[in-house]
Amino acid sequence: MYKTIYVPVDNSDYSNQAITSAVELGRKFDSTMVGCHVYAASMHDYRFKQMEYTLPDEYLEETELDRQRKIHDSLITMGLELISESYLEPMKAVCDDAGLEFEPKMMDGKHHVEIVRDIRESGYDLTVLGVMGIGRVRDTQIGSVCERVARTADRDVLVIKRLPAKAGAANGNGNGHQAEAETDGRDTILVGVDGSPQSFGALMTAIDLAKTFGKKVEAISVYDPYLHYSVFKGVVNVLTERAAKIFRFEEQNQLHEEIIDTGLAQIYQSHLDVAETMATEVGVELTKTLLDGKAFQKVLDHARKMDPWMLVIGRVGVHSDDSESGLGSNAENLLRACPCDLLLTTRLEYPELDVKAEESIRWTPEAEERFKRVPEQVRGIARTALYRLAVEQGH
Template identity: 50%
Template structure:
């Protein structure tokens, strides 16, 4: 199923766990892993030039500044290349252990932009990325780089690593709304659960409270005459008796379809219907 797995790395705890999971997926499906790190050498060059006006007088001579720029450029570029190689090295022993091919991808530029471009322009099936990186902020559940990458990916599936202590495939929850993509997600989950010995649960959510809130809001602005034209009371009763109960039946039907798909795949599927905000 997944043959080309892409893992952005930065030596953070979440990144290192993403490496383990990415290699594990590649091993199970006979794929390979692309380890990626992005560095911004050009940004450092711009920042250095911006700070030149604050240099001591002896360094402001044009020839001296050219020399300093060259030294800085060499140190930063070479240094960042070494760091990038070292980050990707983390994947090497894992790949060797499980006989998984490792592809190294060193990218220069704004991290999320070059990662997105690299994935979208190539045939990667799955991106395994840590929820946060080295610049993680306390109580944050999703880092800015991860969020920006996930929102911009066009085709590849994404696995965001949030739990450092267990496999993400032990119990897979799939949100089902009857759409082709949600059922496609279910099929992916079933295959992953089968390969990794996990379980799958399909959840469907409908909101029976939305219409109550809407009618309450409308009631506050409609005049008596307008309520009669709108047949407000009849509309409210119709929603209470038919539409809300009908929603439950519709979403129950989505779960029944999901259950049938799982049965055809020989997998037992737990289904859960919830009422509230999805």
């Protein structure tokens, strides 16, 4: 599954835990482990030149200044390389103990730029990194390197957010804050499902991990029937009489209340049912949870309540355009706020039922015309639901 695992290190608590978690994965998948440290010698050189004017007068003579520059460059480069080797040595020792092949890498440059470039050029299957590094302070939610790598990497990224419990700490996140979990879900992988190929890819990744590590799988799906109420409430007071007639406000509002809100629950339940079928086909029992509200908030609340071993989600979801890069809004929010380790996946999976329906069902001109009455932002969801209903009824 993960043949090469990449771990950027900086000797921080979260980085060290990333090494431990990565090697645990590596043992199961017999992975090649790559450790990386990026040092910024060029940045130090730039800063030294900026500060040259502050040197004592005897060092400002051009010949002496040139000598100092060479000494500084040599010491900084050699020193940072030695530090990098020291940071990578613990990972090498752990990999040796686990019988895993280890490759060290040291690079000079901007941290996230070099890491993302290396990921793209080397094609690692998985990157494991701590949510924050040595620059963390009390109110840090996510480190700049982690945030930028998670946003821009084009491969799976596992963000380590949980530290081993320390003496006197109330939970396992290493910060001593009071635990919020109401139940112990450490034997469960929680996976977000919204009907997109990305979410079904996340599901299959979660299933593979569950079978490898002996975990349970819970799929969570969230629909939002409340959004249009806020939209219509804001629109009703600004529409002119002519605009109201064209928009057909009352009809649109009634359409949402009578059809879309009720249908959304059924559609997202069908996503969970399809997920259950996919899990059953590979011999995994799936727990299903359907909630209503803002997607990331409900997933976050549920994760805090159950405290899963890991949360697995696709980088983007059902409302994302094919041309979009980066993270979807729900993934972005969960990256910052999720209390457990978070796996952002790139795998795409197309359920057999959806593929069969799209290939075998043809729309009449009348059906296409009526379908245009469905608001554009939910047409993809509605089309999938109709396909599934047609197949289930034998069409």
